[in-house]
Amino acid sequence: MSSEQDHLKDTDTEARFEFKKEQNAAVKSDKGLTEEIIRMISEDKDEPDWMLERRLRALKQYQNMPMPTDWPGQPDLTQLDVEEIVPYIRPDVDQREGVDDWTDLPDEIKDTFDKLGIPEAEKNALSGVGAQYESEVVYQNMQEQWEEKGVIFCNMDKAVQEHPELVKEHFMTTCVPPSDNKFAALHGAVWSGGSFVYVPEDVTVEMPVQAYFRMNSEGMGQFEHTLIIAEEGSEVHYIEGCSAPKYGTHNLHSGGVEVFVGEDAHVQYSTVQNWSKNTFNLNTKRAICEENGTMEWVSGSMGSKATMLYPCTILKGRGATDTHITIAFAGEGQDIDTGAKVYHNAPDTSSTIESKSISKDGGRTNYRGLVHIADGAENSSTAVECDALMFDNESTSDTMPYMEIEESKVDVAHEATVGKIGDEDIFYLQSRGLDDDDAKKMIVAGFIEPITEELPIEYAVELNRLIELEMEGSLG
Amino acid sequence: MARLELSNLHAEVADGDEKILEGVDLEVESGEIHALMGPNGSGKSTTAKVIAGHPAYEVTEGEVLLHIEDDEFGEDIEIDEDQRTWNLLDLEPNERAALGIFLGFQYPAEIEGVTMTNFLRTALNAKIEEREELFEEEDGDSDEDEAEDEGFESSPMEGPADEGEIGVAEFQEILQEKMEQLEMDERFAQRYLNAGFSGGEKKQNEVLQAAILEPSIAVLDEIDSGLDIDRLQDVSTGINALPDEQGTGILQITHYQRILDYVEPDHVHVMLDGEIAKSGDASLAEELEDKGYDWVREEVYGTA
Numbered sequence: 001m002s003s004e005q006d007h008l009k010d011t012d013t014e015a016r017f018e019f020k021k022e023q024n025a026a027v028k029s030d031k032g033l034t035e036e037i038i039r040m041i042s043e044d045k046d047e048p049d050w051m052l053e054r055r056l057r058a059l060k061q062y063q064n065m066p067m068p069t070d071w072p073g074q075p076d077l078t079q080l081d082v083e084e085i086v087p088y089i090r091p092d093v094d095q096r097e098g099v100d101d102w103t104d105l106p107d108e109i110k111d112t113f114d115k116l117g118i119p120e121a122e123k124n125a126l127s128g129v130g131a132q133y134e135s136e137v138v139y140q141n142m143q144e145q146w147e148e149k150g151v152i153f154c155n156m157d158k159a160v161q162e163h164p165e166l167v168k169e170h171f172m173t174t175c176v177p178p179s180d181n182k183f184a185a186l187h188g189a190v191w192s193g194g195s196f197v198y199v200p201e202d203v204t205v206e207m208p209v210q211a212y213f214r215m216n217s218e219g220m221g222q223f224e225h226t227l228i229i230a231e232e233g234s235e236v237h238y239i240e241g242c243s244a245p246k247y248g249t250h251n252l253h254s255g256g257v258e259v260f261v262g263e264d265a266h267v268q269y270s271t272v273q274n275w276s277k278n279t280f281n282l283n284t285k286r287a288i289c290e291e292n293g294t295m296e297w298v299s300g301s302m303g304s305k306a307t308m309l310y311p312c313t314i315l316k317g318r319g320a321t322d323t324h325i326t327i328a329f330a331g332e333g334q335d336i337d338t339g340a341k342v343y344h345n346a347p348d349t350s351s352t353i354e355s356k357s358i359s360k361d362g363g364r365t366n367y368r369g370l371v372h373i374a375d376g377a378e379n380s381s382t383a384v385e386c387d388a389l390m391f392d393n394e395s396t397s398d399t400m401p402y403m404e405i406e407e408s409k410v411d412v413a414h415e416a417t418v419g420k421i422g423d424e425d426i427f428y429l430q431s432r433g434l435d436d437d438d439a440k441k442m443i444v445a446g447f448i449e450p451i452t453e454e455l456p457i458e459y460a461v462e463l464n465r466l467i468e469l470e471m472e473g474s475l476g
Numbered sequence: 477m478a479r480l481e482l483s484n485l486h487a488e489v490a491d492g493d494e495k496i497l498e499g500v501d502l503e504v505e506s507g508e509i510h511a512l513m514g515p516n517g518s519g520k521s522t523t524a525k526v527i528a529g530h531p532a533y534e535v536t537e538g539e540v541l542l543h544i545e546d547d548e549f550g551e552d553i554e555i556d557e558d559q560r561t562w563n564l565l566d567l568e569p570n571e572r573a574a575l576g577i578f579l580g581f582q583y584p585a586e587i588e589g590v591t592m593t594n595f596l597r598t599a600l601n602a603k604i605e606e607r608e609e610l611f612e613e614e615d616g617d618s619d620e621d622e623a624e625d626e627g628f629e630s631s632p633m634e635g636p637a638d639e640g641e642i643g644v645a646e647f648q649e650i651l652q653e654k655m656e657q658l659e660m661d662e663r664f665a666q667r668y669l670n671a672g673f674s675g676g677e678k679k680q681n682e683v684l685q686a687a688i689l690e691p692s693i694a695v696l697d698e699i700d701s702g703l704d705i706d707r708l709q710d711v712s713t714g715i716n717a718l719p720d721e722q723g724t725g726i727l728q729i730t731h732y733q734r735i736l737d738y739v740e741p742d743h744v745h746v747m748l749d750g751e752i753a754k755s756g757d758a759s760l761a762e763e764l765e766d767k768g769y770d771w772v773r774e775e776v777y778g779t780a
Contacts, residue, residue, distance in 0.1 A: 423531065428585035430569035431528045431578075432595075432685065433603035439570075442598065446589025446668070 033083055035059065038189055045157055045192075050168060058178035058188025065182040073366060073398055075306035075335040080252060080280045082186065151205060152198035156225045159196035166198060170227055175258040176286050184284040187223050187256045194224035194255070199234040201262075226257045230265040232290075237268040251279040253304070259287035261295050263317065270298035270454070272463050273307070277333060281307040291317030291346075298454050301328045301336050302466050310368060312341035315349035315380075322351040327451045327463075330363030330395070331470055339369035339400075344377040344410075355386040356448055359395035360471070366398040373405045373412075381411035388418040389447050391440070441468055478576055478692035478725065479543040480504045480527070486537035487526050496522045498750035499538065502727075504693055507719045509726045511736055511761060514747030515769045520729045521582060523747070524697045527727075528579035529569035540564040542575055548692060549576075553611050573599075574606035576692030578724075580682040580699050587669040592681070595669045596688055597647040601640030603689060654687045658714045675702035676711075683714035686724070694718060695727045700735035712738030733765040746772045753777075 038059050042052040067077065146153065152163065159167050172178055178188035199205055230236055253275055261267050267287065275281050281304040287295040297311040313322040324340035342351040357365035367386045388397035399416050421443060429439035445452075445464055452460040480503065487497040497519050504510050514520050526533050527540055542562045546555045564572050587595070642650070651665055660680060670678050679699050686694045696715065703711060716739055718724035728739060736744075736758065744760040745752045748769065753776045754760070764772070 422585070425585040425587060427528075427530055427569060428581060429587070429595075429599075431573055431581075432599040432689065433570050433573040433606060434599060435568065435570045435602070435606070438598070438602060442590055442595070443587060446587050449589030 033059070033062075033186075033190070041190065041192065045160075047160060048164065050164075051160055054172065054178075055189050055191075058172070058185050061178045062182060062185035062189055065185055068182060071368075072400070073337075075308060075337050077280065077282075077306065082252060146205065149203045150198075150200040151203060152196065154196050156194035156196050156227065157192070159227070163196070163198070166229065167196070167227070170229060170258065170260060171225075172256070172258070175260065175288055176256055176284050180284060183254045183282045184256060187225070187254050187284065191223045191225040191256060194226045195238075195240075197226075197228040197236065197238060199228075199230045199236045199265075201231040202233040203231075204235040205237070222251075222253045222255070224255050226255070228257075228259045228267060228269070230259070230261050230267045230293075232262040233264045234262065235266040237270070239270045240272075251276065253279050253281045253283070255283045255285075257283070257285035257311075259285075259295065261287055261289040261293035261320075263290045264292045265290070266294040266296075268296040268298065269311075272300040272302070272466070273309075274303040274466055275307075276303060277305055277331075279304045281309065283309045285309070285311040287311075287313045287322075289313055289315050289317065289320040289322065292319040292321075293317060294321045294323075296323040296325075296454075297340070298325045298451065299327070299338065300451065300463050300466075301326075301338050302463075302470060303334075304336070305333065306335045307338060309338045310341050310370075312343070313351070314343045314345060315351065315377075316345050318346045319348045320346065321349070324351070324353040324355070325451050325454055326353075326355040326367075327448050328355075328357040328365045328367075329467060329470055330357070330359045330365045332361040332363060334363045335366075336364070337366040337368055339367050341370045342372070342382065344371070344373040344380040344382070344407075347376065347378045347380065349377060349380045351382045353382070353384045353386075354450060355384075356451060357386075357388045357397055358391070358444060358447065358467075359388070359397050360391035362392075362394040364396045364398070366400065367416075368400045368402075370402045370404065371412075373407050373410050375406040377407050378409045380407065381413075383413040384415070386416045387447070388416075389444070390418070390420045392420075437471070441471055444471065477506045477545045477723075478548055479506070480577070480693045480725065480727070481541040481543065482523070482527070482538070483541070484538035485523070485526065485535065485540060487522060487533045487535045490532050490534045495536075496533070496750055497526065500747075500750070500752055502745060502752055504725045504727045506692060506723045506725045508743065509719060509728065509739060509741045510743045510745060511741035512727055512729045512745050512747060513731070513761065513764060514753075516731075518747040519750040520747050521697055522750075524579055524695045524727075524729055527564065527572075527695055528577060529564070529567065529572050535565055542572075542577065542693070544575070544692065549607060549611075553607060555611060559611060570602065570606060571610060573689070573691075574603050574610055576690075578686050578689055578691030578694040580679075580686060580694060580696035582697040582699075582701065584670050584678045584682055586671045586673070588671050590669045591666055592669055593647070593651060593665045596651060596685065597640070597642060597644070599685075600642055600647070600688060604641045650688060654684055657687065657717065658684055659710055660684060676704060676707040679703055679711055680707065680714070683711055683718075686718055687714060687722075690722050691718075691724055693725045693727065695729070697729045698731065699728065700730055700732065708735060709738060715739050733761050736761045748773055748776065 035056065038055045039052065042055055068074065172188050176184055178185040226240070228236070228238055257269065259267055259269060273281065289295045295313045299309065299311060301307050301309060311324065315322055322342050326338055326340060328336040328338050330336040336357070339355065340353045342353070344351065351371060353369060355367045357367060359365045365388060369384060371382045371384065373380050373382065384401055386399050386401060388399065390397055397418055399418070401414055401416065403412065405412060421440060425443055426436065426439045429442055430436060434442060444467060448467070452463055482500050482502040485497050485500040486495070488495045500523055512520050512523065522533060526535060542564055544555060544560055546560070548555065562575055564577065652662065655662060655664060658680060670681060673681060679702065682699060699711060699715070700708060712735060715726065719726060728741065730736070741758050741761065744756050744758060746754045746760070746764065746769070754772050
């Protein structure tokens with residue numbers, strides 16, 4: 001450890017929150033977003049020129065786009081000041097590519113991961129872990145049999161170096177270009193870390209890939225990029241979990257996810273998001289699905305101050321299928337605005353969207369969705385179901401399911417329910433011996449059961465546990 | 477042995493001043509079967525809900541007491557002299573359940589996404605735990621509180637550390653045995669609690685729950701409504717098993733004589749206008765069948 005780092009550590013004397021770890025960073029960029037910062041990030045990562053150019057182009061686009069403020073009922077973003085967020089920070093590990101062995105990780109990072117249960121996941125022999133602490137992937141592990149099959153799972157930064165052709169072709173080009181929205185442009189300029197997954201033709205990755213993201217530096221944004229390429233006839237389930245401790249200033253998370261689902265390929269992307277209650281969580285996630293491909297999104301949004309997240313699937317090839325399963329939980333002071341977007345651009349495509357939201361103690365959830373069926377996308381079908389559960393009269397829930405149907409030979413179904421948690425239901429469970437809290441927890445667990453049954457057992461348990469903690473109010 | 481004692485019980489709807497119970501006196505003891513009959517609106521269901529602690533009703537006068545003897549909960553739980561009488565009106569519904577009160581609902585709630593197995597095991601364990609807390613000595617509380625505050629102290633991957641008194645395997649056996657007794661299809665165990673159950677299945681499920689939770693006193697609110705004759709027999713068999721096998725005292729609320737042919741009551745009470753107007757033995761129910769409630773009204777108040 002250099003004296004510079006010791007010095008940084010020594011000057012870091014602010015009050016600690018429970019899981020906040022001392023910063024021990026090697027490089028910490030100046031506040032504010034300038035071309036210099038972008039060049040510094042790129043240089044520090046030793047990136048090829050083409051990536052630097054993409055970053056600078058995205059920065060210009062970001063600077064020229066207005067903040068989105070005109071969406072009906074959108075979360076309040078006025079407290080978000082991107083210029084104040086230090087976009088990049090690197091944990092102090094010896095190898096820039098990360099470490100391959102758990103024991104090489106610094107103790108404080110291990111400690112944080114312990115509390116999140118990463119080692120247990122490892123013990124359970126899940127197939128690979130890429131755990132992101134700050135902006136770098138510091139821990140990578142992958143089972144050998146995958147490598148033999150040609151599966152690539154690595155840090156996104158490493159992919160830029162080692163798989164430039166694949167990255168050049170797919171990185172923020174046809175799927176999520178920086179011009180998509182202001183935060184996609186920001187992401188394109190400052191992205192750092194994340195995962196790259198490549199599954200060759202006809203290879204099935206049976207066990208879920210998982211990655212954890214965690215912000216741990218005050219005022220820092222997190223801009224990880226995930227790129228998944230599933231070639232023809234392949235199959236993969238990617239799982240991402242997020243948890244961040246509580247901080248004083250407003251944090252920004254603006255991740256980017258791009259998924260390429262080849263012909264007859266099947267990708268499931270699952271997230272359990274639990275950002276701290278001061279985080280603005282503004283993501284762009286999109287999949288392009290070729291002929292007879294299947295894309296499944298499973299999203300749990302628990303944390304954050306405000307979330308705007310609408311995973312999108314473009315059903316490009318005939319017979320492609322999309323499934324969205326979304327759950328949102330908004331407690332005091334939270335505004336969780338999530339939903340789904342599906343573009344049916346080919347015949348015989350189908351989509352199913354199931355959204356469940358829970359609001360409590362004045363929290364707000366909103367389902368915002370768009371299903372577009374293009375002229376000529378014959379025999380396509382879509383089914384949208386949104387259910388909202390409110391705990392009290394202070395909490396709110398809205399539903400904004402937009403449909404744009406340009407084709408007449410289609411099957412469209414939509415159902416929405418909004419209700420308050422039933423007093424009679426609570427009393428019924430209480431009369432059997434459950435106390436008031438446990439009765440409510442059981443009702444909520446049942447309400448989200450369609451989501452949890454989609455997840456591997458470890459994540460189902462974690463999701464339930466997170467919701468229980470939210471309901472107890474014991475998370476920051 | 478346990479004894480439920482209602483004395484001079486007055487109750488009204490909590491957010492109004494509509495009086496429903498106007499001085500109910502009633503005692504039910506372990507092993508006894510009581511039938512509570514009466515016309516619509518006489519206060520039968522309200523009596524049941526007030527016993528269980530439904531928040532929609534406010535008790536304005538009178539008492540609901542539960543007397544238990546020292547061996548009521550087996551050898552594991554020691555019941556001190558000063559813990560033999562409980563004023564149920566001071567207790568939460570789940571505490572009443574822990575003391576052995578069971579309410580079989582006329583309209584059981586449907587809870588989506590919660591399997592019967594999960595629900596019943598959770599309920600059974602919650603009841604055991606609550607009972608331990610109610611009869612615990614004054615020490616030892618603080619440890620538990622601390623553990624709950626710790627949040628992530630136990631890894632979220634491991635799930636709740638406390639599996640409860642009755643483990644999954646042991647519970648499966650209990651459940652299977654009780655379901656066989658009630659001739660219930662074993663697939664019930666994996667169905668969501670009452671969700672999409674027929675009226676008859678719901679009632680059967682109420683009796684199953686009573687069989688598993690082994691209450692001291694079970695109040696069954698119109699358990700016979702909506703049952704066809706075959707199911708009525710199954711349900712009746714289940715009800716009869718409660719006093720026979722577990723010593724449960726039954727307070728059976730019904731409109732009709734029909735179920736009393738299968739579950740023969742020791743005592744029959746007729747409720748009119750929020751009070752017990754007349755009590756008698758099983759023959760009273762038969763008399764009612766012949767003469768109707770107006771007969772009781774006439775006899776008690778001298779008017780029809």
